[in-house]
Amino acid sequence: MGRLIRSLLATTIIAAAMGGAAAAQDKSKVFFLLPNQTTIRFESRDAPFFVQAMKEKAPNVEVVVQNAQGDPNKQQSQVEDAIAQGAKVILLASADANLAAGELAAAAKANVPVVLYDHDAVGGKAEAHIVFDSLAVGEAQGKRAAELIKAMSKSPVKVARVKGNQGEYGTRQYEKGQNEFLQPLIDSGKVKVVCEQYTQNWDPTLAQSFAEDCLTKNGGDVDVFLGMNDGTTGGSVAALISQGSKPGEKLVTGGQDATVEALRYIAQGWQDNSVLKDLKVQATYAADVVASIVAGKGVPKELINGKVNNSFMDVPAVFLPVTNITKDHLGDVVSKGVWTWAEICKGIETTDVCKKNL
Numbered sequence: 001m002g003r004l005i006r007s008l009l010a011t012t013i014i015a016a017a018m019g020g021a022a023a024a025q026d027k028s029k030v031f032f033l034l035p036n037q038t039t040i041r042f043e044s045r046d047a048p049f050f051v052q053a054m055k056e057k058a059p060n061v062e063v064v065v066q067n068a069q070g071d072p073n074k075q076q077s078q079v080e081d082a083i084a085q086g087a088k089v090i091l092l093a094s095a096d097a098n099l100a101a102g103e104l105a106a107a108a109k110a111n112v113p114v115v116l117y118d119h120d121a122v123g124g125k126a127e128a129h130i131v132f133d134s135l136a137v138g139e140a141q142g143k144r145a146a147e148l149i150k151a152m153s154k155s156p157v158k159v160a161r162v163k164g165n166q167g168e169y170g171t172r173q174y175e176k177g178q179n180e181f182l183q184p185l186i187d188s189g190k191v192k193v194v195c196e197q198y199t200q201n202w203d204p205t206l207a208q209s210f211a212e213d214c215l216t217k218n219g220g221d222v223d224v225f226l227g228m229n230d231g232t233t234g235g236s237v238a239a240l241i242s243q244g245s246k247p248g249e250k251l252v253t254g255g256q257d258a259t260v261e262a263l264r265y266i267a268q269g270w271q272d273n274s275v276l277k278d279l280k281v282q283a284t285y286a287a288d289v290v291a292s293i294v295a296g297k298g299v300p301k302e303l304i305n306g307k308v309n310n311s312f313m314d315v316p317a318v319f320l321p322v323t324n325i326t327k328d329h330l331g332d333v334v335s336k337g338v339w340t341w342a343e344i345c346k347g348i349e350t351t352d353v354c355k356k357n358l
Helices: 021-025 041-057 072-084 101-109 134-150 169-188 204-217 230-242 260-268 279-294 327-335 352-357
Strands: 012-015 028-034 061-067 087-092 114-117 128-132 157-162 191-197 224-226 251-253 273-276 306-309 314-320 323-326
Touching: 028 041, 028 072, 028 279, 041 061, 041 279, 061 072, 072 087, 072 101, 087 279, 101 114, 114 279, 128 134, 128 279, 134 169, 134 224, 134 251, 134 273, 134 323, 157 204, 157 230, 169 191, 191 204, 204 230, 224 230, 230 251, 230 260, 260 273, 260 323, 260 327, 279 314, 323 327, 327 352
Parallel strands: 028 061, 028 087, 087 114, 114 128, 128 314, 157 191, 157 224, 224 251
Antiparallel strands: 012 061, 273 323, 306 314
16 A cells, blocks of 8 residues: 555554553553555554554553564464463454464463454454455455456456465355356356466465466466455556556456555556455454453444354354445545545546546
């Protein structure tokens, strides 16, 4: 998102109420453990939003933010360090959902509640999971892709599927939702999937390499790149740029997160859409849950509206709504206060949509 908060790369302690070092030492501590730097929303948006929400809901709590930088072993150490520092709650966005069981086990043994944030964590106890409705995200992506594909006169339409991190709850649900709309087109012969691959840790550089390889393998004859978040779609866009394509020559769809970079791609015509997940809403709900646990009240039952099975238990879930953003709906992002037109249009002021709105 272009405005990384570098102080969050290392352990960052942000006191919700500043009362001197001695007072800070007496405060309860909550740890927000981020998964990586490649999905840049976590540092630039989620963490600051959560810190601010905690200041309002639990002013006597310190929030400690750490980033595993894509390393599950590092995150395991961070969980153990949080326990050693007396964490009251760990808010966990797992670096690798499939390798998080040790983290959950360590917290459970120490009786430290864990709340899952966005990413799931497989094989252990968690109090709650704060996440946008992943199936709804996949359905929104699949429905949009199907509409665009049906409008193409070509048959079959050659599609490359750039999937998320294999084994994650989110990835499985995105794929399931997309398939509701894509599979009938595959069965009818309208769509031919020419390449598909999971993207380890959602790394955009791996998504770009896959897209480049797919283009090479097919002699450039790929019509649609269907991703699962703005990192994977951004990798496809980067591949197209590197091979000399122009905006609109190939269809890139299936974005998610409404990062400012993705919105710029949409404004320029490189990318078709991104599913908006209002991260301020997500961080605020997370703060509601965490503050309630710290206060000894447990997870607020009125917030729970679903469950996520993590192969150990059905984790009570707070599912949040999503909306699809295309060029015609960029203004929705602005009206919700997610980004301003100035931020979206930085460096692309001459595009038609920016000329109309700046």
